[in-house]
Amino acid sequence: MKSLLSLIALAAALGGGVAQAQYTDGIIKIGVMNDMSGTYKDLSGQGSVIAARMAAEDFGAADKGMKVEIVGADHQNKPDVGSNIVRTWIDTDQVDVIVDVPTSSVALAVNEIVRDKNKVFLVSGAAASDLTGPQCTPNTIHWTYDTWALANGTGKAIVKTGGDTWFFLTANYAFGLALERDTAAVVVKNGGKVLGQVRHPFPATDFSSFLLQAQASKAKVIGLANAGADTINSIKQAAEFGIVQGGQSLAGLLVFITDVKALGLQTAQGLVLTEAWYWDQNDTNREFAKKFAEQNNGVYPSMVHAGVYSAVTHYLKAVEALKSDADGKAVVAKMKEMPTNDKLFGQGTVRADGRKIHPMYLFEVKKPAESKGPWDLYKLRATIPADEAFRPLSEGGCPLVNKS
Amino acid sequence: MLELLGISPQALFGQLLIGLINGSFYALLSLGLAVIFGMLNIINFTHGAQYMLGAFAAYFLLQYAGLGYWWALVLAPVLVGITGVIIERLFLQWLYKLDHLYGLLLTFGLALIIEGTFRNFFGSSGLPYSVPSQLTGGQNLGFMFLPNYRGWVVVFSLVVCLTTWFVIERTKLGAYLRAATENPTLVRAFGINVPRMITLTYGFGVALAALAGVMAAPIYSVSPQMGSNLIIVVFAVVVIGGMGSIMGAIVTGFGLGVIEGLTKVFFPEASNTVIFIVMAIVLLIRPAGLFGRTT
Numbered sequence: 001m002k003s004l005l006s007l008i009a010l011a012a013a014l015g016g017g018v019a020q021a022q023y024t025d026g027i028i029k030i031g032v033m034n035d036m037s038g039t040y041k042d043l044s045g046q047g048s049v050i051a052a053r054m055a056a057e058d059f060g061a062a063d064k065g066m067k068v069e070i071v072g073a074d075h076q077n078k079p080d081v082g083s084n085i086v087r088t089w090i091d092t093d094q095v096d097v098i099v100d101v102p103t104s105s106v107a108l109a110v111n112e113i114v115r116d117k118n119k120v121f122l123v124s125g126a127a128a129s130d131l132t133g134p135q136c137t138p139n140t141i142h143w144t145y146d147t148w149a150l151a152n153g154t155g156k157a158i159v160k161t162g163g164d165t166w167f168f169l170t171a172n173y174a175f176g177l178a179l180e181r182d183t184a185a186v187v188v189k190n191g192g193k194v195l196g197q198v199r200h201p202f203p204a205t206d207f208s209s210f211l212l213q214a215q216a217s218k219a220k221v222i223g224l225a226n227a228g229a230d231t232i233n234s235i236k237q238a239a240e241f242g243i244v245q246g247g248q249s250l251a252g253l254l255v256f257i258t259d260v261k262a263l264g265l266q267t268a269q270g271l272v273l274t275e276a277w278y279w280d281q282n283d284t285n286r287e288f289a290k291k292f293a294e295q296n297n298g299v300y301p302s303m304v305h306a307g308v309y310s311a312v313t314h315y316l317k318a319v320e321a322l323k324s325d326a327d328g329k330a331v332v333a334k335m336k337e338m339p340t341n342d343k344l345f346g347q348g349t350v351r352a353d354g355r356k357i358h359p360m361y362l363f364e365v366k367k368p369a370e371s372k373g374p375w376d377l378y379k380l381r382a383t384i385p386a387d388e389a390f391r392p393l394s395e396g397g398c399p400l401v402n403k404s
Numbered sequence: 405m406l407e408l409l410g411i412s413p414q415a416l417f418g419q420l421l422i423g424l425i426n427g428s429f430y431a432l433l434s435l436g437l438a439v440i441f442g443m444l445n446i447i448n449f450t451h452g453a454q455y456m457l458g459a460f461a462a463y464f465l466l467q468y469a470g471l472g473y474w475w476a477l478v479l480a481p482v483l484v485g486i487t488g489v490i491i492e493r494l495f496l497q498w499l500y501k502l503d504h505l506y507g508l509l510l511t512f513g514l515a516l517i518i519e520g521t522f523r524n525f526f527g528s529s530g531l532p533y534s535v536p537s538q539l540t541g542g543q544n545l546g547f548m549f550l551p552n553y554r555g556w557v558v559v560f561s562l563v564v565c566l567t568t569w570f571v572i573e574r575t576k577l578g579a580y581l582r583a584a585t586e587n588p589t590l591v592r593a594f595g596i597n598v599p600r601m602i603t604l605t606y607g608f609g610v611a612l613a614a615l616a617g618v619m620a621a622p623i624y625s626v627s628p629q630m631g632s633n634l635i636i637v638v639f640a641v642v643v644i645g646g647m648g649s650i651m652g653a654i655v656t657g658f659g660l661g662v663i664e665g666l667t668k669v670f671f672p673e674a675s676n677t678v679i680f681i682v683m684a685i686v687l688l689i690r691p692a693g694l695f696g697r698t699t
Contacts, residue, residue: 209668
């Protein structure tokens with residue numbers, strides 16, 4: 001009798017509660033990993049952690065009863081360091097989603113680990129288009145931009161305005177090589193020629209020798225297939241060696257607003273670049289930028305930061321709808337199913353290969369006289385509509401895409 | 405013949421000149437290191453951070469005091485040299501009688517602290533510092549366009565290096581210094597203030613690093629990690645040249661800059677490592693370095 005009573009009591013207790021959301025150890029833990037101390041610190045760094053926090057706050061996680069915790073780590077641009085951090089995060093610290101990860105070599109390594117452990121990987125910082133191509137997985141979404149979109153934006157625009165011979169100055173690792181490959185393809189497709197390339201160690205401080213080789217090639221355009229401090233130094237040293245006066249032009253294939261700020265408008269004016277988001281495009285962006293800058297030492301958000309905000313927002317929506325964060329594949333499938341809608345990127349979608357789709361923008365750096373504020377750096381040259389901005393689904397080589 | 409190697413003579417001369425320019429930074433920095441090690445037996449790992457402090461001092465002098473490059477060339481080494489003197493008086497003087505390793509650990513820790521502090525406040529994209537107006541523009545040498553500033557770097561470094569060598573090896577002051585290193589007690593007995601000489605020597609070595617930093621500021625942006633990128637290479641240069649040899653440091657600095665420049669032409673991917681390959685080879689053949697004396 002007693003055992004029957006206790007059995008009934010137990011059943012009542014278990015069955016009586018409302019359906020509870022089953023989050024792994026009750027917390028949705030977001031791990032923001034990027035370069036916090038080196039070449040890519042300013043375009044990602046601590047700012048991405050701030051952006052993730054702002055996303056969680058704006059989502060109202062606390063009011064909805066969801067406990068969200070955000071942790072950050074520095075991968076120092078090294079794949080082995082990044083891999084170790086991610087493994088420890090997932091195995092020991094119950095982290096559910098990895099966000100940001102600039103430096104494509106690290107991102108590609110993390111991509112594999114997250115798939116094996118069935119968590120979620122939202123890439124904002126890294127560029128290599130392989131993440132939605134041969135290396136695509138059902139656990140990864142490539143959010144903000146990629147090398148194909150940059151090549152398609154900047155590369156195509158420059159070739160169409162007469163820059164038909166190119167020489168590449170490439171950072172010798174996954175990202176630089178991917179960017180060089182994608183841009184070279186665009187150049188050739190639009191009738192141009194690639195005269196040569198030189199691959200510099202990553203990271204490097206002195207580009208004089210490589211720039212000299214670029215000068216000797218007599219190419220009309222010197223494509224800078226590098227990023228962050230490498231691009232800044234390449235542009236500065238190119239100015240020193242009279243490359244632009246000599247008639248060649250520089251194509252910054254991946255330039256962030258933080259780079260333009262470091263260069264100064266005097267040096268950077270006229271530079272044509274492609275970005276996914278700019279703070280001065282509308283009032284919502286401006287308001288976000290102001291709030292972000294207050295927490296980030298006055299430094300305005302880059303597109304990478306905006307991408308982190310957007311990705312975390314959509315992730316939280318998906319997890320809320322599923323009421324669980326345990327199964328990475330299921331969460332990503334939900335994120336692909338739900339159309340995206342956040343205050344920074346507006347409406348968009350996530351494709352089957354994990355590519356987030358939104359318009360890209362071709363900007364030109366203002367002349368010093370045209371700028372009315374310390375961060376008023378860009379003017380809009382063109383908008384590339386969302387359906388043209390990214391590599392067509394069929395051309396990627398992603399195994400997840402059904403071949404019809 | 406050179407065309408067979410895929411490069412024209414003009415391009416090659418251009419690369420050699422670039423290599424010489426980079427070599428002058430290596431020479432200046434390794435000179436400071438060699439002076440400090442040769443005279444004080446301290447392995448000064450803070451050298452890279454002091455180079456960075458020199459560049460930042462130049463930046464601050466411009467930003468907050470309106471003093472340009474030429475002032476910075478004189479003031480920044482003095483200011484950073486004074487911090488070097490403070491470090492020596494506070495920390496290093498207790499370590500002279502101990503194993504070299506203690507000096508290395510102390511200076512390494514100081515380097516980490518200094519760089520970390522600056523990185524915390526100044527980010528990594530680098531702060532701009534413009535080339536002084538008298539040195540802008542360049543000369544078209546036919547085989548390449550040489551920016552005036554880079555030409556100045558080579559000439560000025562050569563002058564500073566040779567002057568330092570002359571002072572240490574050929575003047576009375578240098579003789580006192582060398583004597584004090586070999587036998588401090590005896591030299592003290594002659595009434596020469598040895599501890600003060602040692603302190604000033606450390607300050608001088610640090611000032612040399614800061615001078616290199618000021619000269620680097622216009623061409624390599626002023627950033628907290630500029631020192632750590634360079635210091636390992638400079639140590640390799642000093643080891644190849646011979647740890648205590650002044651002339652060795654100068655010659656090796658310029659020479660390795662040229663070798664690195666040539667590598668960037670023929671095999672750019674290896675340009676980061678070629679100096680270490682040379683170091684490994686030299687140590688196998690001549691363990692004391694090219695100009696070193698086996699003690």
